[in-house]
Amino acid sequence: MSIQPLSYTAIHLGCSRNEHLLFKPVSFTLTPGTGLVVMGANGVGKTTLLRVLAGLLPPACGQFIRPVDKRMAYLGPHHAQKGTLTPSEQLKFASLANEAAIGAMLTRVKLLESADMPCANLSSGQKQRVSIAQVALSLAQLWLLDEPMNALDKNGEAIFLELLTEHLARGGMAVIATHQEILLPALHALMLET
């Protein structure tokens, strides 16, 4: 489970919605083992920034330089889950991980008892746990997480922080848009301002 040391750089990166620039362009460099916590008021463009970083949207100005091997995991505002699939199937179809790794991950996020229940029957917090497990199983170098602690209880937050710390310790990187406070030494804050 080794990750190639590669860095991501944003230079004067700006995002727009409906031809309207959302926040003052930002510049940052992500080196292995570090992360960014993106903060800012509602509607300032945190989700849009993450989608631009993921390459799902083009930037309005500036550029985001990614390594050629663009292994990224994205946790969006939707759960990207199908109601008729069970959490273990959901993880099986979204990653190349084997059964054992999926089982171990479901145990870690405390979803083993609901592993064979359709996702439609899960609570929002449980769905969020599935999404987090999906990101953790992806083996991606860069995690792009949009409000990862939404709907999570205290225990869920602790599990998430543990997985994040492990990912960063392995040389992974993360960009996290959130309103909650995340206190980890490897994370820097990025404040978006209009």
Next chain:
Amino acid sequence: MVSFSLVFKRECVLLLRTPQSWLQGLLFFTLVIFLFSFVLMAKQTDYQVLLPLYIWLAALLAQLLAIDALFKQDYLDGSLDLLLLSDTDLSYLIIGKILPHLLFSLIPLLILTALLSVVWQFEIQLMAVLLLSLIIGLPSLFLFGSIGAALTVSVRNSSVLTGIILLPLYVPVLLFAVSAVQNTALGLPWQGAIALLGANFILAGILAPIASAAVLKVTAG
């Protein structure tokens, strides 16, 4: 990180768990055929010419009804992002997604058409050409349809809009198929029209996944 086989398997599981998504098209097909045959007051010989055409028209309409939903649910629940972010070329993943939908709608439709051909006492050759035209023609419609579905993925209530966008791509397929079937019923050569239908299928097979992928990258961002 998703691959062709994962997308294919996932889509098959989803289609098996929600049969209403593909049964709806089949029921619509049956409904249209039933209504057409109900109003058709013609002599036995006309049946052989007209009914295959109605079957084709009904299949096209049923297909048009289903194609709009191809990417929509994935777009709404965020699953489409996973396809867009994959290292695998998006056009392969799109083929992996289309293929199960195609199989689940085409196979029951072919069985139903074969049954109807027997009930309506079509000649063996007419039945064979009709089935052949459906086997070659419907995948072309599906492939071209994926471009329309990709274009309107973020539009609400887009089924009619998708239909209008797809009309120019669908008309050649319909005309070639219909002329093959009609020629057979009238005892004329049908091979030329089938060959053109085949050419259309090859064109769709090569271009449509690439076009859909390019369109999705813009519309689903």
